[in-house]
Amino acid sequence: MNLWVKKSKFLIIGGVLLTLVFGGVALERYGYLGKLLSASEESKPAAAPAATAVAPADDPMKWPLVRSSVPTKRKLREWMTFTGTTRADVRVEIRSRVRGYLKECNVKDGAIVVEGQPLFVIDQEPFLYERDAAKANLDRAMAVRDRFKSNYDRTQTLLDGRATSAQQLETDRAEFFTAEANVASAKAAYETANLNLTYTVITAPISGRMGMQLIDEGNLVQADQTLLAVIESIEPIHAYFTVSERDLLKAPVLRPHMPMMEQRVAEGLMTTTMSPVPKADEIQVALGDSKEYAFSGEMDYTEYGIDASTGTTMRRVKVADPEGQLVPGMFVRVRVSVSPEQDRLLVKQQAVGSDQVGDFLLIIGADNVVEKRSVTLGPTEGDYRVIRTGLSEGENVVISGLQRARPGSKVRFDLVDESPATPASPTAGATEPATTKPVATKPAAAAAQPIQSTPAVLPAPKSPADHSQE
Known part of the structure; x- marks a missing residue:
């Protein structure tokens, strides 16, 4: 027990001595460094006056x-540009009006056709027989009618001489008018058979470009069902595009134009300001990403009302294209003038x-x-x-x-x-x-361009020591 107490005393005394030694060394060292720092601060030259320095912000x-x-x-002239697609002015699907087997196709795929040109021929033989049968029925009906007419005329003569009864006259008269009706029916059947025969030759209803033939010769064609081909007109062509409600409010020229309301405004019955009709040069069309608007058009249809599901309304422009550069289905850019040139x-x-x-x-x-x-x-x-x-x-x-x-x-x-x-002078021939x-930094004395001029930097004033050296 006594040995443990003695060891503890020695440890405590040793710790105190070490603390005193290290503390003295630290005080001596940092005290010396403090003197050095204070001496260096005193040795620095005095700073120049604040007025002599140029702040970075003023440089x-x-x-x-x-x-x-x-x-x-x-x-x-301000324009609004829209993206649209082209469609043919007229598009017709070619179908047969009669049932039969396709016998001939007289045009090639993609050919240019004119109105009335023969395109397809359905097998005519059955229709020729039908026409002949209808003609025979018509002749028989006419013969029967003539016989009943003779009987009716004879009975009427006999009745005038009191050689027959009035009842016989009524009978002969009914038979004659029945025969007359049969002739009319037979004549209609004959004309129908003749018309069906003409339907076997299918002609172009419009002038334009014929598409691909969709059925080959020898196939059965159902009346009013089988699609044979499609013909689309070439010129003019229409460009369809949609206008948002926001653009519609910005540009009155895109609003629906109603001549009836314009007439009422002219008569003083209405005070509504009508939307102007775009002129020919105020609607232009460009192909794809081309920067040249090479086509002009006129707006010939404006949809009345806005589609609630899309918030847009449709517009149609009739584009003149005599050279046939535009084809249906192309993406085009349509720009519409919304203000006069200013x-x-x-x-x-x-x-x-x-x-x-x-x-x-x-x-x-x-x-x-x-x-x-x-x-x-x-x-x-x-x-x-x-x-x-x-x-x-x-x-x-x-x-x-x-x-x-x-x-x-x-x-x-x-x-x-x-x-x-x-443009340069006429002799130069160029633009x-x-x-x-480029405008370089100039001293304040250059007052020709005050906005670009840069303030001059004043030199710092000389110290008394510099004057003594001079």
């Missing part, structure tokens, strides 16, 4: 560099930004400060976008480097001339392309 060379341009002003402001498409608030442009204003401006966009015109509201002519718009141009900050910019190319005018 023009540290402003981000962007490219900008002024909006282009052009006379444009001055519009355009900017490069890449200059338009968009966020949760809406569309915007970055405008470089006075002192090179960037302003975020909300704008209303119009349709596209090539690489440009029409700006309806929010932009004035001559303003400086950022077109490249939008990520570096923060609203409220200052920027440097290179002004790019985005105006359309203008001048759009040129780019």
Whole structure:
């Protein structure tokens, strides 16, 4: 027990001594370092006055560099573009009116046919027999009628001489009129047989392009059921497209046009403003992804009402295509003019930004400060976008480097001339392309372009030591 107590005392005393030794070494070391740090701070030269330093935000060379341009002003007509499909003006399915075996096909697949041209021939032999039988029945009925007519005339003569009874006259008269009716029935049967014979030769009901022959010679053709071929008219051709309810409200020219209501407005019976009828040059059609609208048309049908399931309504444009470039089933782009030609402001498409608030442009204003401006966009015109509201002519718009141009900050910019190319002198025989005018940072003395000018950096004032050296 005593031995354990003695060992504990020695351990406690040793721990206390080690703590004192390490604590003294630490105080001595950090005290010496503190003196060194204070001495180094005292040895540093005094900082220059705050007025002599140039803050990074005021250094023009540290402003981000962007490219900008002024909006282009052009006379444009606004269009709405829709995607549609083409259909033939008239499409006819060729079927036989009589039952029989197909004997002849007189045209090739895909041939151009004219109205009345013979296409198919059904076997005529059974119909010839039917016609001859109907003709024989007609002749027999006519012979019977003639005999009863003679009896009726004779009985009437005898009755005038009181040589027969009135009852016999009535009998002969009934037989004559019955025979007359039989002649009419036989004549109708004969004409029907003759008509069926003509139906064995199937002719083209319209002029156009014939499709593929759907049944070969020798097959049985059922009357009014078997489809033989399809003929589609070539010119003109129709383009069908749908218009949404939103676009319909924006463009009155796309609304249904009702002449009856227009007449009532002219008579003063109604005050409703009617939608104008598009002119020939206000509807244009382009093929696929072609940028050239090579066809013009006129709207000849507008569906009245909107489909509640799709929210759209159908429109049809009659397109003139004398060269036959359009065929049924093609995808086309139809654009409709929704405003007259007038001055519009355009900017490069890449200059338009968009966020949760809406569309915007970055405008470089006075002192090179960037302003975020909300704008209303119009349709596209090539690489440009029409700006309806929010932009004035001559303003400086950022077109490249939008990520570096923060609203409220200052920027440097290179002004790019985005105006359309203008024709050169007649002797040059060429047009001048759009040129780019880089503007470098200039001192404040260059006041020719105040928006692009960059404030000069003033040198720091000399210290008294520098003056003593001079």
